[in-house]
Structures are given as C-alpha cells and as structure tokens.
Amino acid sequence: MADTGLIEAGASAASAATALENLQVEASCSVCLEYLKEPVIIECGHNFCRACITRWWEELERDFPCPVCRKTSRYRSLRPNRQLGNMVEIAKQLQAVKRKTRDESLCPQHHEALNLFCCEDQEPVCLVCEISHAHRAHTIVPLDDAAQEYKEKLQKCLEPLEQKLQEITQCKSSEEKKPGELKRRVETRRQQIAGEFEELHRRLEEEQQLLLSRLEEEEQDILQRLRENAAQLGEQRRDLARLAAEIEGKCLQSGFEMLKDVKSTLEKCEKVKTMEVTSVSIELEKNFSSFPRQYFALRKILKQLMARCDPGPDLPDTPRRFTFYPCVLATEGFTSGRHYWEVEVGDKTHWAVGVCQDSVSRKGELTPLPETGYWRVRLWNGDKYAATTSPFTPLCIKVKPKRVGVFLDYEAGTLSFYNVTDRSHIYTFTDTFTEKLWPLFYPGIRAGRKNAAPLTIRPPTDWE
Structure with missing residues (x-):
C-alpha cells in the first residue's frame, strides 16, 4: 500500500x-x-x-x-x-x-533532501544530519510519519482555540452592548438623585452637584475602560482568528511545509491557554454607598426646621427663570456681529461661562450641551477644566485663569474662550447659530463657602 x-x-x-x-x-x-x-x-x-x-x-x-x-x-x-x-x-x-x-526542500547545510524529522529539535533533517554530532543522540523518524503525528496534534489544538474564539466573540458582543446599558443605568441613577433632592433642593444643592459630578466622572471612567477592553478583545479575537486560519492552512499543506515551522505554531497555541478574557463591570457603587443614610438623617432633622428666613421675596416662576441650576443670563442677547466680554472667575473652584440659545429649556435638570443649545467651558473640583461637548472635551490649562475672555463671531459660527491671565487660547466651538444667543454665567455650588465668590463681568483687557 x-x-x-x-x-x-x-x-x-x-x-x-x-x-x-x-x-x-x-x-x-x-x-x-x-x-x-x-x-x-x-x-x-x-x-x-x-x-x-x-x-x-x-x-x-x-x-x-x-x-x-x-x-x-x-x-x-x-x-x-x-x-x-x-x-x-x-x-x-x-x-x-x-x-x-x-x-x-533541500538541507541548507548538506544540500540533501529533507526526508527525515528530528523529534527533539522539531525540524526536518536530511540523512547526513541524522548521523551528524548535532542529531546523533536524537530520535529521527521519517518525515511522512512525523507529518501525520503533528497533523493530529495541530488538529487537537483547533478545538480549544475555537472555544476560546467563541468565548471572546460572545464577550465582545456583550461588551459592545454595555455602553447603552450603562447610559440607561446612569440616567436611572441621575433621576433617583434628582428625585431625592427635590424636596430639599435649596438646602442640599451643593451635595447634589457633587454627587452628579462624581457620577459623571465615574461614567466617563467606565466608558473609557469599556473602550479599552473592547479594543483588547478585538485584538485577541483577530489574533486567534489568524492563528486558527494558520493552523487550518497548515493542515492542508505538505508534510515538509507544515513541519518546517511547526514549533512556532505550537508555541502560539500554548500561549492561548493563558490568555485572559476580561469583562468590565458597570456597577455604579463608587461614591454612593453612604449616601442614603446621610440623606435620611438630614431629612429627619430638616422636618423640625421648617422656618423660612424671609418668605417675602419669592421670585415669580416665569418661563425665563432657571429653576434647577443657578444660571444667570446677560441683559443683552445677540443675533449677529462680533462680541467680546470678560468674566472675573478669581479663585473659584466651580464655574461655567458661555452662551445659550433663546429657546433652551430652563426648568428642571438640564443637559447643557451644544445639541441642546448650550456652548460652555466649565471648571469643577478646583482643577478640572472641560468644554461641555458630548462627551466632555478635557482641557489642559497650564496657568489657572483668574479672568476668562469670551469672543463670539455669530456669522462665522465660532465661540472662543481665552485665558486672560496668560493670554492663551482655551477652546473654540464651531457651529451654526440660528437663534438669539445670550451670554450665560454659572457661579457653581458654594461648597462650604470655598466657591462663594461671585462671577463678575469686567471691562475688556487692553491686549496691546
């Protein structure tokens, strides 16, 4: 036969x-x-x-x-x-x-046909190699016999490889769905926080703002880890797919072609066994574990303190009044032209300045983004600056601004911010403005009087 x-x-x-x-x-x-x-x-x-x-x-x-x-x-x-x-x-x-x-197919050293295989070195050899000092004590078998044996070994490697590939594919599919689920969970948590604070809004606004900022940071942190993990899983999947294709191709090759670098292929298969497939948790436990106890303790105390400082000067709830965030608009809005103003921010630890459209919603909790008619630059936690895009664009500011300049070019569709302190550019929004724009000022939460200073509009600095 x-x-x-x-x-x-x-x-x-x-x-x-x-x-x-x-x-x-x-x-x-x-x-x-x-x-x-x-x-x-x-x-x-x-x-x-x-x-x-x-x-x-x-x-x-x-x-x-x-x-x-x-x-x-x-x-x-x-x-x-x-x-x-x-x-x-x-x-x-x-x-x-x-x-x-x-x-x-010839031995590079002896120029003889490579018809044999060294089991110790896992490489094809010729008749002269077999009797040489390098292979004298090694087990030498016919190339065809070795090819059959290693073909079976390679085929056995395919099953765990395919299982791992399927596991990673399923995990990657699950991870790709998590940003949406995370967004729903964040929105649910945001509504819970807003609902709990509604009754005690005036007295607990500072705590609410801190919690929302932390939640926002945690969301960005989890999303970043999800993106990094998705990229890693994609890379692992591509590596395994390439290895599987390599093995399938080798199983179809001649004995010599399959065996000439089989050692490298088997080493890759061994590494797959130790490959870790990680999943990112989207549980939102950070910074909130002690909140309910503190909140209900405050609520119990405040039920006994219902006296109001001055019930007289209640402001009318007009459509133009912000009811949730303490924002203030300028007395003059713009529908054309170029305009520049400067805002004294001093040593405040929390603030936002920019513009908003005339038609923006001013009731309840806001999502101040360009998509909803807000173009702002903000500071929070004392040292974190961002342009409120979606998602936020972190800003690297070398010198803490004491005064911020805002330049609006309505026709060009640009809104630029400048650090007047060191005369540097901070950020520029580019958009198409179709409504009246109002300069907006958000002094931020007071944080135990650390941020109690006001925002003050100042005459423009002479840059000459």
Whole structure:
C-alpha cells in the first residue's frame, strides 16, 4: 500500500509538472519564445507580444500574415488580450513557487533532501544530519510519519482555540452592548438623585452637584475602560482568528511545509491557554454607598426646621427663570456681529461661562450641551477644566485663569474662550447659530463657602 501511495504521489507530481509546462508554453510568444508581454490577439486567434508582431509586420502595408498559421488579414488588427495577460502573470508566479519549493526542500547545510524529522529539535533533517554530532543522540523518524503525528496534534489544538474564539466573540458582543446599558443605568441613577433632592433642593444643592459630578466622572471612567477592553478583545479575537486560519492552512499543506515551522505554531497555541478574557463591570457603587443614610438623617432633622428666613421675596416662576441650576443670563442677547466680554472667575473652584440659545429649556435638570443649545467651558473640583461637548472635551490649562475672555463671531459660527491671565487660547466651538444667543454665567455650588465668590463681568483687557 505504501509503494502504491508513493507511485500515485509521484504520478500526481509529474502530472502537475506537465500541466505547469503546458501553461508556460501557452503563455509564451511564438516569435520571441519568452513570456508574452502586452499580449494581443490577431484575426486568426493567435496571440503575440505587441512589440513582436509589430516588428513582424513592420514593412508590410497589407495582407498581414500570422507567424504561426500563415493566415493573412487585410488589416493590422491588434486587440489586447488582458485575460491572457493575467494567465501569464499566474504562470510566472507558479514557476517562482516551484523554484522556491525545490530550493527549500533541500538541507541548507548538506544540500540533501529533507526526508527525515528530528523529534527533539522539531525540524526536518536530511540523512547526513541524522548521523551528524548535532542529531546523533536524537530520535529521527521519517518525515511522512512525523507529518501525520503533528497533523493530529495541530488538529487537537483547533478545538480549544475555537472555544476560546467563541468565548471572546460572545464577550465582545456583550461588551459592545454595555455602553447603552450603562447610559440607561446612569440616567436611572441621575433621576433617583434628582428625585431625592427635590424636596430639599435649596438646602442640599451643593451635595447634589457633587454627587452628579462624581457620577459623571465615574461614567466617563467606565466608558473609557469599556473602550479599552473592547479594543483588547478585538485584538485577541483577530489574533486567534489568524492563528486558527494558520493552523487550518497548515493542515492542508505538505508534510515538509507544515513541519518546517511547526514549533512556532505550537508555541502560539500554548500561549492561548493563558490568555485572559476580561469583562468590565458597570456597577455604579463608587461614591454612593453612604449616601442614603446621610440623606435620611438630614431629612429627619430638616422636618423640625421648617422656618423660612424671609418668605417675602419669592421670585415669580416665569418661563425665563432657571429653576434647577443657578444660571444667570446677560441683559443683552445677540443675533449677529462680533462680541467680546470678560468674566472675573478669581479663585473659584466651580464655574461655567458661555452662551445659550433663546429657546433652551430652563426648568428642571438640564443637559447643557451644544445639541441642546448650550456652548460652555466649565471648571469643577478646583482643577478640572472641560468644554461641555458630548462627551466632555478635557482641557489642559497650564496657568489657572483668574479672568476668562469670551469672543463670539455669530456669522462665522465660532465661540472662543481665552485665558486672560496668560493670554492663551482655551477652546473654540464651531457651529451654526440660528437663534438669539445670550451670554450665560454659572457661579457653581458654594461648597462650604470655598466657591462663594461671585462671577463678575469686567471691562475688556487692553491686549496691546
């Protein structure tokens, strides 16, 4: 049976070699006997290099004969044969592969056929290598026997690899859904916080603002970790897919091709076993564990303190009044032109300045973003600056501004902020303004009088 297999393999190889030779003949020019260059077809159906047939007919004015069949045509008709041109390139590539395979199947040291396999070094060797000092004490087996054994080993590697690939695919799919779920959970938590504080809004506003800021930071932190983890899972998935494709390809290769770097492939498979697949938690426990106890203790105390300091000056709840955030608008709005103003922020630890559209909602909890008609730059926690885009754009400010300049170019659709303290640019919004814009000032929470100072509009600085 082994002899029969060898005979069949030899016959198959000979048949492949004959087919390649036939392809090379068909891809050659009958005039120059080289591979066709810019092949063209003439009326009789034969193909030649454009340059060769042009030279052949160079001195003829009519009755152009075919160099192969001698059939003449009245016109010099040369039609490009692009399909044959592609076949010529394939023939060249096959010839190069055949030459490379023939060279690689020989021992680079002894130039003998690599028909054996060293089990210790896991590499093909020749007859001279077998009796050399380097392999004398090693186990040497026929290449075909080793190929069968390692093919089985590689196939066994595929199952855990595919399981791990499926695990990562499922985990990545789950992780991709988490930002939406996180957003829903954050919104639910935000509504809970707002609801709890509604009754005690005047007395607990500072605590509410702190909690919302922390929640916002935690959301950004979790989203960042989700993005990083999704990228890592994607990279792991691509690595495993490439390894699986590599192994499947090797299982289809000849024994020599499969075994010449099988050691590296097996090492990659071993590394897969220790690959960690991580999942990011989106639980929102941080900074809130002690909140309910503190809140209900305050609520119990405040029920006994219902006296109001001055019930007289209640402000009317008009549509233009902000009822949740302590924001103030300028007395003048703008629908065109260029305008510049400066705001004294001093040593405040929490503030926001910018503009808003005339039609923005001013009731209840706000989402002050460009999409809702707000363009602002803000400071919170004393040292964190951001442009309130979606998501926030962190700002790197080297010198803490004592005064902030705001420049509005209505027609150009730009709103720029400047640090007047060191005369540096902070940030520029670019948008299309379609409504009246009002300068907006948010003095922030007082935080135990640390942020009690007001925002003050000042005359513009002379920058000359």
